[in-house]
Amino acid sequence: MFDLIVKNANLTDGRIGVDIACNGGKIVAVEANITGEARDTIDAEGYLVSPPFVDPHFHMDATLSLGTPRTNVSGTLLEGIGLWGELKPIQSVDDIIERALNYCDLAAAKGIGAIRSHVDTCDDELKGVQALLEVREKVKDILDLQLVAFPQDGLLRDPTAMENTIRALEMGVDVVGGIPHFERTMSEGAKSVRLLCEIAEQRGLMVDMHCDESDDPHSRHIETLAYEAQRLGLQGRVAGSHLTSMHSMDNYYVSKLIPLIAEAGVHAIPNPLINIMLQGRHDTYPKRRGQTRVRELRDAGITVGFGSDCMMDPWYSLGKADMLDVAFMGLHVGQLSSRADMDWCFDAVTVNSAKIMGLSGYGFAKGCDANFIILQADDKIEAIRLRAHRLAVVRHGTIISKAHPITHTILRRGSSRLINEARLENPSV
Ligand code: FE2
Numbered sequence: 001m002f003d004l005i006v007k008n009a010n011l012t013d014g015r016i017g018v019d020i021a022c023n024g025g026k027i028v029a030v031e032a033n034i035t036g037e038a039r040d041t042i043d044a045e046g047y048l049v050s051p052p053f054v055d056p057h058f059h060m061d062a063t064l065s066l067g068t069p070r071t072n073v074s075g076t077l078l079e080g081i082g083l084w085g086e087l088k089p090i091q092s093v094d095d096i097i098e099r100a101l102n103y104c105d106l107a108a109a110k111g112i113g114a115i116r117s118h119v120d121t122c123d124d125e126l127k128g129v130q131a132l133l134e135v136r137e138k139v140k141d142i143l144d145l146q147l148v149a150f151p152q153d154g155l156l157r158d159p160t161a162m163e164n165t166i167r168a169l170e171m172g173v174d175v176v177g178g179i180p181h182f183e184r185t186m187s188e189g190a191k192s193v194r195l196l197c198e199i200a201e202q203r204g205l206m207v208d209m210h211c212d213e214s215d216d217p218h219s220r221h222i223e224t225l226a227y228e229a230q231r232l233g234l235q236g237r238v239a240g241s242h243l244t245s246m247h248s249m250d251n252y253y254v255s256k257l258i259p260l261i262a263e264a265g266v267h268a269i270p271n272p273l274i275n276i277m278l279q280g281r282h283d284t285y286p287k288r289r290g291q292t293r294v295r296e297l298r299d300a301g302i303t304v305g306f307g308s309d310c311m312m313d314p315w316y317s318l319g320k321a322d323m324l325d326v327a328f329m330g331l332h333v334g335q336l337s338s339r340a341d342m343d344w345c346f347d348a349v350t351v352n353s354a355k356i357m358g359l360s361g362y363g364f365a366k367g368c369d370a371n372f373i374i375l376q377a378d379d380k381i382e383a384i385r386l387r388a389h390r391l392a393v394v395r396h397g398t399i400i401s402k403a404h405p406i407t408h409t410i411l412r413r414g415s416s417r418l419i420n421e422a423r424l425e426n427p428s429v
Contacts, residue, residue: 052113057307061128235265305353
């Protein structure tokens, strides 16, 4: 007796028409025509079954706060940081918990199975840390929440940031964060990278730093981050988030930099929706896109995962917890339009981001966690094209969200026609 069997699944690893059997929260078999009883059965009808989406970069302490106490008028990163500074003192731990739980419910229904969220540690009360540690426990039946201690106002620029960041790690925050480009000088930024990487090395933690999130072609903190990862033996445990300045850097310098990032085993996390919205704001025309050099980083062997960063907060008024929106934007801004490149963009919001977060038991191998989603699309590219509807979300072998396929009835003179946009070759479904 299985807990769950999914019939007739097309997997993201290329296998077609297979069944997935789950028991005890794990995948126990993936093969054609699995027989036997199951507590639950889903017919995937040949639709795409994928491991869950993974969001490697988010700010859950700020999400769903749009309009409180006001909106961002200029649309710039710096006004967003200022606005967040106005919101921090007036929000309570309970406010943050309520908003975060709402977000996690939506994210789980949208097929996100793991989120890495930065949490602001420039607050002597550490309200965000208190709240999100509680939320991490409360949501573990629907998704994995990994927290990054993030000194938003600068580790060295803010007088109590160092002390509070260490307190946050003592309280159980998982990853060491930073924001070197927000320190007062380039040298202070480099010093903050060194200190934070040393803290991570001493504690055996991963590092994920907001790095060079600007249009400044001379910002060099990713170089320092790669150097420190190499020096301290942190290869594979360090990520640079955003890296938008790389878009503006001199090509000769980048030809040296990218191999250094690869050699240091540092991962890259662009955030396409936010990068295209916030960067290039000081430009007239031509106006820079701001998204980092995704193709070149990937081709150098660097693991690149796309993050969502924000939803309805001081920096970004839109968003709907949809990693396919993120992949869609990353694809367009990066001009990743070949079949192979589009296929890779799906990996950037699934397997690549799972690797960056260090998730175990991710995928369809026997013994992996029985976590997967069914999308109303036939393959990965179609999933991005359609921002495909989530038909079912399975977590630990249990269905935690389900929906009917979306079809549209088109009424014409004297007749009607049913359209399923994922199956246009078969319009009368
Ligand atoms: Fe961020």
